[in-house]
Amino acid sequence: MSHSTLNQAVLDSFFPSSRADAFFDALFGGAEEGAYDIRLVCRSVHEQEIDLAFELHQRPGKCLACNLTYGLPQVFQRHPVLQVGAVALAVAQAVGWDASTMRWELGRTEEHSRELHSIPFTLYRV
Numbered sequence: 001m002s003h004s005t006l007n008q009a010v011l012d013s014f015f016p017s018s019r020a021d022a023f024f025d026a027l028f029g030g031a032e033e034g035a036y037d038i039r040l041v042c043r044s045v046h047e048q049e050i051d052l053a054f055e056l057h058q059r060p061g062k063c064l065a066c067n068l069t070y071g072l073p074q075v076f077q078r079h080p081v082l083q084v085g086a087v088a089l090a091v092a093q094a095v096g097w098d099a100s101t102m103r104w105e106l107g108r109t110e111e112h113s114r115e116l117h118s119i120p121f122t123l124y125r126v
Helices: 008-014 018-028 072-078 084-094
Strands: 036-045 049-058 102-106 116-125
Touching (some): 008 084, 036 116, 072 102, 084 116
Antiparallel strands (some): 049 116
C-alpha cells in the first residue's frame, strides 16, 4: 500500500480548504471569525492502519493558541459541515478498503507550536 495514493492533491479533494470557511460560517455566522485553516494530511499508510491528521494552521492576525482546540475532536466527529465520516469513506475507497471492514477515530488535539495544532485521524481495517 502506497503513501503516494494519498498524496496532498487527493487529500485536498476529499477535504477542500473551503470547508474550514463553511465550518466557521456555521459556528460563528462568518468565516472571518475562524482562527485557523484546516488541512487533511497523511502521516503514514500501513496494511491495516492509515494515520492522517487534520492540521489547524493559524490564520494571519488570529491566535490559534487562544482558541479552544482541545474539544475539537468531538466537534469534528459530529459536525455535518466537516463530514469526517464521508472523508474516512473516501480515503478507504482510495486505498481499496471495503467500507464495511473499516472504522475510524479522532485522537486528542496535539499542539506542535503556537501556530500549528493537529487532530489525529486514524482509519483501521478490521
